[in-house]
Amino acid sequence: MANKAKLEALLTLINTSARDAIALYEQYGDVPAIDQAELHPLDNAVDQVALKSAVRILEGACAQICTTLAPPAHTAVNLVQVYDHACVRVVARERVSDILLKYPKGLHVNELAKKINIEPKKLARIMRLLATRGCYNEVDTDVFANNRLSLILLDENPVKFMILLHVDLITKGGSVFYETLKDPKIAYSYEPTVAPVMYSIDKNGTEGTIFDWMARHDGQREAYHTSMRGLNSIMGSLAVLAHFPFEKYSTVVDVGGGIGAFSLPLAKTHKNVKITIHDLPEALVQTRDLWAKECPEALAEDRVEFEDLNFFEQVPVKGKDIYYLRNIIHDWPDHESTIILSNIRKALGPNSRVLIHDYVLRQLSRKQAAIEHSELGVASAPEPLLANFGVGNMRSYQQDMTMLLVHNAKERTLQDFLVLTTVAGLKLEKVWDLAESCVMEYSAA
């Protein structure tokens, strides 16, 4: 394709994908506005696969056309001069969205500054940067109000817990990342105990893995598990409830299920299934409390059980229909992942299925992407978008770095998963493409 034709094709992609997104919003009501003060009904929909698919093309095409047309020095500095996370940390830690709830017409930054004890002129600059990103409205000079985006930072929203995890902890790993790659003691190690985040806490790896560290810090552990509920809307993972036929099965084992970020909605939507949540004993304390509060009927009807399990040392409860692992395998390097999957393999009955639900890194080779599309039904990027959807799939690559920073682990390509699962004795049956994440369905080989 000639250069000008590529730009024209990108413009067409922007136009069609934006129109697809608009049509989806219109199915639920009016289209959203950048400054609207409430959430849109589609924001909390369980199945956002169609919207995420449209936005993936829209974000990829917008970024690609900007990078093509802007001077490269402009784009290069855009990559690094990004303080959004530092500003979000301030407003999230100081509960600015919760404070602004009482002031729908806006609050002057001087008043806000008094309430949170931050120098007002500095605070105004932080708020203006965020408002420029579309998070908070500047309704009059130096007067700020909530909007649809800033409402995500309310204390009640579990997404805020994931945001705090990033800005408080994971960025510390980012700040020593280069040093960990050059420190001769650990540079070539994939030990989770010396992952950059753990290195930022203690260079000698004496704190153990992040899970060992959290076991000694109740508040951190509780916030971490709550943040997993945020993943439901961040990744749109609950779409699995609408796409996978859980109604055909009667037992589900949520391996490393945490507080049941997935299983709680499963118990509410699919009353036919009996659920076993397996996790470390310290995680399950919070789980039992939460279920008693949020889904007592599942406890009363004996539809859920909580069983301690260390998935490196023990085999899960045997012979169940579905073994579901959401965001588990990406927490571990290959050696540890193979142990987890081999232990699950030992639990399988002849008709059992294993569902691995994670990001799947897309290929930059168009030839490989075409094979995955034709053989496994994974969506392929329209030309001239980069074959992996470019920036439209950026979060999977950022999340790959998150896994490296936190656990010395990784997100994987389909090829990477096939290598791991073949060693563990699993056979790939189907890939359920949920746009941002995928569910890979396996049987016993």
Ligand SMILES: C[S@@+](CC[C@H](N)C(=O)[O-])C[C@H]1O[C@@H](n2cnc3c(N)ncnc32)[C@H](O)[C@@H]1O
């Ligand atoms: C990223 S979270 C995912 C939680 C849940 N699957 C979800 O998607 O919400 C990882 C989970 O693995 C659990 N975990 C870590 N080490 C474990 C182990 N050795 N045995 C069992 N569970 C473990 C953690 O407690 C945590 O709940």
